Amino acid sequence: MPNLPQRKVGIVACSGEELPEGTLTRLAALKVLEELRPAQTVTICLPLFLAGGEGDRAFAKFYPTIAVDGCDKRCAARATELYSNKPAASILVDEVLDRQGLAHPQSCRRLSPADQPSVDAVADAIAAEVDHLMAARWSRTEGAILELTEAKPAVSTAGCACGSGIPVTTVQVDGQSVQLMALEPILDMAYTQGLRANGELPDQILQTVQVYNQVPAGEEALYARAVGIAWREHCAKRDGVAHG
């Protein structure tokens, strides 16, 4: 049997030097690699795909990768697929920032302290995908996820990376990992007020979620579905505690 390395997730950042968002991909990827998920991730050098980096190509062929792109040309995602294998997940900086109502960076060379929440948000999105991929069953021979688990929220035990101390919960919205701020306390408050999961998500829960999180126009139903799953799980857990 070949001596295969421990399973890790490869992060391919576009690192585009021409755009501030390219710089953001690089800093967010570094944050994940060095601080958030150092034991579960490795960096894959995008230019090495063409320059003869057989190791990088082979890794991306058999292990899950997350492409992080700064613009909709999606160089990281498309080049990874072209030279190796389709990335298991693809993150576009614009989408993450727009979804959370965060500012876009202005400088390519050096981001300002005001850009740190944007770096944190993209890093959190990458980390959420890492968690999702590490939890899924992965086929080394196919280079693909064998089995997708049902969309299942994972409650973060840590506070938001912005340092506010507000807990964040990762949910799956239309197949994408999305972090919602304060979801757990909102569900907790609703349960304490006597609301229960009986098939439908109470309107006031989604309204409160929208106070703390920006839900993109047109995606309300997708978010409602994801919050509904989290709500049912929360109620089941609390009911279990109450009855146990």
Add this chain to the structure above:
Amino acid sequence: MSQSVVIVPCSGIGKTYGTVTREAAYIVTEDLRPADTRIVPLSLLVLGDEEAQAAVRDAAVVTLDGCKLACATVNVRQAGGAVAKEYAVLDFFRQHRDMKPQGIAELNAGGQKLAQALAEEVAATSDALRSEEDNHA
């Protein structure tokens, strides 16, 4: 008037020397020779972006590599570009051992000095390339 000299730095995100190449490229294109130079991102070349490939085929190109794999140089050549001058930061550091770079997201003072020194040399190279081009025109 000759066209801009294209600077292609290494796009590596995991090592200090990659950061030095990028910082040097920004110093040249933003501070020292903003009107005469421009960066072409390596990621676009890797993808085969037509505009980026045309840019390296039609202009004098200076590559800045952060490791011996020389991704910037290799990718420019694969795109059909002619590299007028290639710099390897490791070799450059060997000539400037007092400027030891550290840090990836942010360079230490030694790394900043090394990037500045490299940028000044690249700017001089860029002047020479433009002047050559003008003489041939």
